[in-house]
Amino acid sequence: MGITYQEPFQAFRFLVEVENSGVVVAAFSQFSGVKMAVETIQARSGNDGRGVQEFVPVLTRFAPVTLTKGVIGDNDFLDWLFSAAAGPNTGPRGGDTHRTLNVVALDQRGRRGVTWSLKNALPIGYELAPMDGSRSEVLSESLTFAITGMERLTHDPAAQ
Numbered sequence: 001m002g003i004t005y006q007e008p009f010q011a012f013r014f015l016v017e018v019e020n021s022g023v024v025v026a027a028f029s030q031f032s033g034v035k036m037a038v039e040t041i042q043a044r045s046g047n048d049g050r051g052v053q054e055f056v057p058v059l060t061r062f063a064p065v066t067l068t069k070g071v072i073g074d075n076d077f078l079d080w081l082f083s084a085a086a087g088p089n090t091g092p093r094g095g096d097t098h099r100t101l102n103v104v105a106l107d108q109r110g111r112r113g114v115t116w117s118l119k120n121a122l123p124i125g126y127e128l129a130p131m132d133g134s135r136s137e138v139l140s141e142s143l144t145f146a147i148t149g150m151e152r153l154t155h156d157p158a159a160q
Contacts, residue, residue, distance in 0.1 A: 013107075016067060019100035019117075028069040029140065031103050034116055035063035036150060062150060064125070065101075065118060068142040071128075077143050081123035098122050101145065112155040119149030 014031060017024050038060050042053040067077075084097040101118040125144035 013110075014103060014105050017102040017104065019102060028067045030068040030142075031065070032068075033063055033065040033144075034103075034118075034150065037061045037063075062147045064144050064146050065121075066125075066142050066144045067101075068140050070138045071141050077123070078126065081126055081143065084123050101147075115153045115155065117151040117153060118145065118147045119151070121145040121147050 014028075015024055016028050016031070038057050040055040040057050043056050044051065045054050048054070080097070080099075084092055086092055098120045101121040103116045103118065104112050105114045107113045122145060123143060124146045125142075127142045127144075129140045129142075131139060
């Protein structure tokens with residue numbers, strides 16, 4: 001059998017999907033923050049006669065993720081954030097505030113390569129980039145999401 005070489009995915013070729021809504025959002029220019037850590041405790045196994053402590057997993061922690069895009073005339077993500085936030089006279093409205101976000105890395109032919117499926121994404125932050133009349137860059141906004149799980153899926157290019 002020969003060795004199959006695969007090109008690494010390029011960081012600028014990706015899209016974002018919101019599961020159960022049918023929405024594909026390709027306008028995001030940056031995605032960052034996927035970070036997972038498994039916290040452990042050290043304990044001696046009951047049948048270990050050597051006296052060596054084992055590492056036992058106890059908690060899994062996922063850092064918030066951030067998506068950045070140019071400001072355009074849609075409010076879909078901002079409305080989602082407002083549905084999780086307190087209103088002018090009430091607490092958070094609740095409802096359908098947790099969703100799954102899929103971040104899909106595309107290969108050079110635009111086919112799906114790897115998908116990071118971010119479970120129970122909850123919008124927790126919004127930031128508008130500074131407006132500066134002396135610069136000519138695109139105005140951008142960032143949305144931050146708390147997540148409680150992640151799955152990394154690879155796609156078979158032959159099946160696409």
